[in-house]
Amino acid sequence: MSADAKHASWRKLLAAVHAEANRHGMDDDTRRDLVLKVTGKTSSTLLSPRELGQVLDAIKGRLPVSRGAVRGRALADSPHARKIRALWLSLWNLGAVDSPSEEALAAFAERQCGVEALQWVRPAEASRIIEALRGMAARRGFAPKANAPTADAEAALAAAQRMLLVRGRVDISAVADLPDVRARIRAYGELIRANREACAP
Numbered sequence: 001m002s003a004d005a006k007h008a009s010w011r012k013l014l015a016a017v018h019a020e021a022n023r024h025g026m027d028d029d030t031r032r033d034l035v036l037k038v039t040g041k042t043s044s045t046l047l048s049p050r051e052l053g054q055v056l057d058a059i060k061g062r063l064p065v066s067r068g069a070v071r072g073r074a075l076a077d078s079p080h081a082r083k084i085r086a087l088w089l090s091l092w093n094l095g096a097v098d099s100p101s102e103e104a105l106a107a108f109a110e111r112q113c114g115v116e117a118l119q120w121v122r123p124a125e126a127s128r129i130i131e132a133l134r135g136m137a138a139r140r141g142f143a144p145k146a147n148a149p150t151a152d153a154e155a156a157l158a159a160a161q162r163m164l165l166v167r168g169r170v171d172i173s174a175v176a177d178l179p180d181v182r183a184r185i186r187a188y189g190e191l192i193r194a195n196r197e198a199c200a201p
Helices: 003-023 028-039 049-060 079-093 102-113 123-139 150-167 181-194
Strands: none
Touching: 003 028, 003 049, 028 049, 079 102, 079 123, 079 150, 079 181, 102 123, 150 181
16 A cells, blocks of 8 residues: 555544544543543644554444543542643653653652552542652642643643743644644644753753
C-alpha cells in the first residue's frame, strides 16, 4: 500500500472514531479521556491505525473500558484522581514531565506516597500528591485557584505556556491566534516539548 493510501485509510479510521463518538453523545473531553484510557495517548491524531481501531471498539462497547483498564492498570475515577490527572496533563503541556501516560503518573504517585495506583490513594495522600503537582506547576507560572472553573484554568494554562515560550524566544506566530484555547494548549505544549531547554523556568 502506498503512503497516500495508508494516510487515506488512517484518515478514514480517524473520521470513524469521531463519528462513532458523536453517535454515542460523547463530547471532546469524554472522547479524549477514552483515548487516554485505551492507549495512554492524549489525542486521536497521535494514534496508529491499530490504536484507532481499539478506540473505535471501545466506543462501540466491544473493548471493555468501564473500569478504565490501561495496559494492565485500572484508572481511578474519584474527584481527587481526576484532579491529579488534570494537573499531570497540565504539567505535560508545560514541559515539566516527560510522559502524559497513566503509567508515568502512577510512578509519580508511588514516589510521593508509596501507592502504586490512584485508585488506592487515600484523601490525605491525594492532597500530598496534588500539592506536589501544584508546586511543580507554580514553578512554570501556572497556579490556578483550587476550584477555578475549567475555562479559567485552561486560560491560565495557555497564558503560562505562552510566557515560557516567549521567555525562551520560541516563535509562536503560527499558533498564537488559534481561536480554541484547547487547540492552543496542545500546540503550545508541542512547542514547549520541542524546545524544552529554552523553555525551562
